[in-house]
Amino acid sequence: MTIYVRSPLYDQESIPLPHETSLLSKPFNGSICSGKGDEYSIKNNIVELLTKEKSYTLAQSTNHWRMTASMYEDLWRVRSLSLLTGEPFPIEKEKELLVDWVRPQPGKTYLDVGCSTALYARSLFKAEPESIQVALDFSMAMLDEARMKSEADQANIYLIRADAREMPFFGKTFDGVVMGGTLNELSDELKVLFECRRVLKDDGVFFVMHLIQSETWYGKVLQNSAEWSGIKFWTPEQSNELFVRAGFNVADQFTKGIVCFTKLVAM
Numbered sequence: 001m002t003i004y005v006r007s008p009l010y011d012q013e014s015i016p017l018p019h020e021t022s023l024l025s026k027p028f029n030g031s032i033c034s035g036k037g038d039e040y041s042i043k044n045n046i047v048e049l050l051t052k053e054k055s056y057t058l059a060q061s062t063n064h065w066r067m068t069a070s071m072y073e074d075l076w077r078v079r080s081l082s083l084l085t086g087e088p089f090p091i092e093k094e095k096e097l098l099v100d101w102v103r104p105q106p107g108k109t110y111l112d113v114g115c116s117t118a119l120y121a122r123s124l125f126k127a128e129p130e131s132i133q134v135a136l137d138f139s140m141a142m143l144d145e146a147r148m149k150s151e152a153d154q155a156n157i158y159l160i161r162a163d164a165r166e167m168p169f170f171g172k173t174f175d176g177v178v179m180g181g182t183l184n185e186l187s188d189e190l191k192v193l194f195e196c197r198r199v200l201k202d203d204g205v206f207f208v209m210h211l212i213q214s215e216t217w218y219g220k221v222l223q224n225s226a227e228w229s230g231i232k233f234w235t236p237e238q239s240n241e242l243f244v245r246a247g248f249n250v251a252d253q254f255t256k257g258i259v260c261f262t263k264l265v266a267m
């Protein structure tokens with residue numbers, strides 16, 4: 001099945017992605033262009049669709065650093081949920097929940113938004129190698145890591161550099177959208193949630209893992225100090241209100257400590 005992206009310059013123009021782009025065991029370089037002639041490069045399989053650099057918060061800027069990207073998954077992400085919940089929470093348990101709620105199907109298409117190292121896209125591919133996985137981030141450093149890790153896992157994934165506030169996809173493209181930890185980092189969370197709703201099919205599922213406000217005094221102190229870097233925390237009621245405003249209903253939710261997993265469906 002061919003994946004089409006929407007031209008970042010001309011909303012009506014669709015551009016087919018070469019299938020080889022997703023085959024990460026073979027380096028692919030080239031370019032794609034729309035019927036209007038606007039051209040986008042593909043370097044080492046990563047499709048560059050970010051047409052203008054935006055201003056970043058401190059938290060977002062750190063994700064563009066090679067050092068952060070290279071350490072992110074192995075030093076932080078695999079331990080993060082145990083550290084954040086205060087009890088053993090192996091990454092395998094998170095992957096199980098992801099696969100259980102999303103249930104990837106052969107031939108169906110899934111999008112990992114703010115993918116960093118594409119942990120979620122890789123997990124969905126592993127669960128269903130006949131599914132089509134697309135992973136989007138605006139950090140090239142993170143996408144390079146995603147590429148390396150996906151290749152090592154023998155996972156075929158389309159890697160797209162773009163801004164989640166203006167996704168280069170047509171409406172109702174995806175059967176599932178997943179977003180792990182990214183909500184807290186977004187500068188314009190409602191805009192991104194609206195975009196997630198737009199690109200998701202009406203019978204699709206949206207899996208979100210995010211951090212909620214802590215109820216302990218030390219947690220509050222830590223979260224208050226993190227907020228200056230651009231990270232936001234909501235109560236579960238506040239984030240559910242955001243989901244509803246973006247056009248989603250909460251189908252399932254599971255909270256442990258400050259970590260909240262939500263399965264959303266279209267209203």
Ligand SMILES: C[S@@+](CC[C@H](N)C(=O)[O-])C[C@H]1O[C@@H](n2cnc3c(N)ncnc32)[C@H](O)[C@@H]1O
Pocket residue numbers: 060063064077113114115116117118119120136137138139142162163164165179180181182185186187
């Ligand atoms: C906390 S990390 C999430 C990592 C990943 N989803 C996971 O589960 O490990 C947030 C990621 O979102 C990306 N990001 C933040 N805002 C974005 C935006 N507007 N568009 C695209 N990527 C964004 C950052 O570059 C970073 O890689």
